[in-house]
Amino acid sequence: MTLVLDASVVIKWLFQDPEREDWTSQATALMGAAVHGEVALLQPPHWLAEVAAVLARETPEHARRDVQLLAQLGFAEQGGGAVLTRACTLSIELDHHLFDTLYHALAIEHQATLVTADDRYYRKAAAKPGILHLSDWTR
Numbered sequence: 001m002t003l004v005l006d007a008s009v010v011i012k013w014l015f016q017d018p019e020r021e022d023w024t025s026q027a028t029a030l031m032g033a034a035v036h037g038e039v040a041l042l043q044p045p046h047w048l049a050e051v052a053a054v055l056a057r058e059t060p061e062h063a064r065r066d067v068q069l070l071a072q073l074g075f076a077e078q079g080g081g082a083v084l085t086r087a088c089t090l091s092i093e094l095d096h097h098l099f100d101t102l103y104h105a106l107a108i109e110h111q112a113t114l115v116t117a118d119d120r121y122y123r124k125a126a127a128k129p130g131i132l133h134l135s136d137w138t139r
Helices: 007-015 024-035 047-058 063-072 081-094 098-109 119-125
Strands: 002-005 040-043 113-116 131-133
Touching (some): 002 024, 007 024, 040 098, 098 113
Parallel strands (some): 002 040
16 A cells, blocks of 8 residues: 655654644554555655644754654655646645645555545545545554
8 A cells, every 4th residue: 555644644753742733643653554564655755845844833943853854764755747737636626735735646646545634635635536534544
């Protein structure tokens, strides 16, 4: 199984605070599944920059270290014209930011599944193929 994880899921690996973030146990289990090769991860090229922006704003004292740790994980990245075209289509259809639709477009184009904890995006995109809310993910 190949998964695409948006920034809302990756951030939960680093914050690890159930008081602050819902579904941290699911996010941690998902990270474990990826590390143990139970799932393959595929990310759009902007994923680390988006996560870094959140880290710099929310946890500046740890942001540089956390970005280095994430970069060392070596997740496969993929993009290209077909992904960008589909992301534009999703962005227009769903009236949603392109950076969020890039994750979903990548999943659709590669017959993968986007896992998101972004409730707003999930509500808009749930009828589309290739998307799963983090709260519904099981190992």
